[in-house]
Amino acid sequence: MSDDKKGKIIIHVGDTSNVEIQTVESGLEDDDIQVEYQEAYQEEEIEVPVKKKKRKHEKREVYFDILRILAIFMVLYTQTDSYQLFAECVAGSFGYIFFMMLSVAAYCGPFIFFMISGALLLDKEETLSQVFKKRILRMLCVLVIITVMYYFSDILAGKDKLDIRTFFGDLYAKERIPALWFLYTYLGFLICLPFLRAMAKNMTVKEFLYMTIIVFVISFVFPEFEDKIFYGRYIFNTNFSLGWLTTSIIIYPIAGYFLHKRLSTDMLTKLLPVVWGVNLVVMGIIVYNTKYYTTYTESVRLYTGYFSWGCLSNAFAMFMTAKVLFSGKKFGRIPEKVIRSVSGCVMGVYLFHPAVLDRIKFFDNIEAKIFGEVTGPMRIFPCFLWIGVVFTVCLVPTWIIRRLPFAKKIL
Numbered sequence: 001m002s003d004d005k006k007g008k009i010i011i012h013v014g015d016t017s018n019v020e021i022q023t024v025e026s027g028l029e030d031d032d033i034q035v036e037y038q039e040a041y042q043e044e045e046i047e048v049p050v051k052k053k054k055r056k057h058e059k060r061e062v063y064f065d066i067l068r069i070l071a072i073f074m075v076l077y078t079q080t081d082s083y084q085l086f087a088e089c090v091a092g093s094f095g096y097i098f099f100m101m102l103s104v105a106a107y108c109g110p111f112i113f114f115m116i117s118g119a120l121l122l123d124k125e126e127t128l129s130q131v132f133k134k135r136i137l138r139m140l141c142v143l144v145i146i147t148v149m150y151y152f153s154d155i156l157a158g159k160d161k162l163d164i165r166t167f168f169g170d171l172y173a174k175e176r177i178p179a180l181w182f183l184y185t186y187l188g189f190l191i192c193l194p195f196l197r198a199m200a201k202n203m204t205v206k207e208f209l210y211m212t213i214i215v216f217v218i219s220f221v222f223p224e225f226e227d228k229i230f231y232g233r234y235i236f237n238t239n240f241s242l243g244w245l246t247t248s249i250i251i252y253p254i255a256g257y258f259l260h261k262r263l264s265t266d267m268l269t270k271l272l273p274v275v276w277g278v279n280l281v282v283m284g285i286i287v288y289n290t291k292y293y294t295t296y297t298e299s300v301r302l303y304t305g306y307f308s309w310g311c312l313s314n315a316f317a318m319f320m321t322a323k324v325l326f327s328g329k330k331f332g333r334i335p336e337k338v339i340r341s342v343s344g345c346v347m348g349v350y351l352f353h354p355a356v357l358d359r360i361k362f363f364d365n366i367e368a369k370i371f372g373e374v375t376g377p378m379r380i381f382p383c384f385l386w387i388g389v390v391f392t393v394c395l396v397p398t399w400i401i402r403r404l405p406f407a408k409k410i411l
Helices: 062-079 081-088 094-106 109-121 128-156 164-173 178-191 193-201 205-228 251-262 265-296 307-326 333-344 346-359 361-371 376-401
Strands: 007-013 020-023 033-039
Touching (some): 062 307, 081 094, 205 251
């Protein structure tokens, strides 16, 4: 601005009831006005507070909540008699195939949780200090608290005795109950989070597809080849050192990130028939392998050794299906509130369900009454009812605990 247009507004502040505003020069522009506050013949600078723009939060996707609820029911399915229903059917029958496919699909439940975590966490910007305090320390507290709970449960049941050294040794070396493997693995994921973020953000879509193909070949194609050609006598040379790609904390979080952030819904809609086609072929081969194994090994009626082969294809198919069907969809305020409330209790249901299934004898009587004398494929109905009972029994205390201010961030 030229000097001839420079000016200022002088506000003489003496008696606050009589304020005189004098414009010294005309021709002022709004951005060029200098304001001087003079009080008691002294100049005083006054800072005018500026309103901060509200941070725009990313719209919450309800399909994550639906996936969480689906995944916990899949976990409960594998922890109850439902998982073994195929063994009560005639080998090769429709019931045998149907129930085994349900069991194979349910096997991927925990890995869907890793995909959701990858979708939500790998795109965030956090310092190492924030990752440690906000995520690692929190999950470590959950692990210790739940381990203590089941430790004292064992002591009261006479299965263990109080010994601090043994407790911390077990906490360090093994999980108190099998279900806690998930917390240990999830802690590993959180520890690796900073460089997993760098890996995911700098990876192209082609590189992700390349990685997925490698994992599929290692986790399904090679084992099938070894089983049918070499009859288990030879396995893939471990010196290739590619196994790290197949671990829960690598492929599944990165897959969740790409399927949510980098691949559009339209693209996933086109890929979905292909993924489901591959998945059905994989499950068909698993059914065939299991039937073949149990037929020629008469002493083994229930065999699940092949089920893990279908984790990758099932997890991808279910995650993609949920996004295609529910991403951006509206269910109404009340239904969405219910879905989110139930979804928020999933961690508690996972942590408490072993107590209901194995440690509280009262529920053994309930389970016996639900199943009664039902045998064969018809056991599917009491199985589903029992899963619903376990889910509800774990959901209610979790929902109550989450009402406590400090507990919501833990469960």
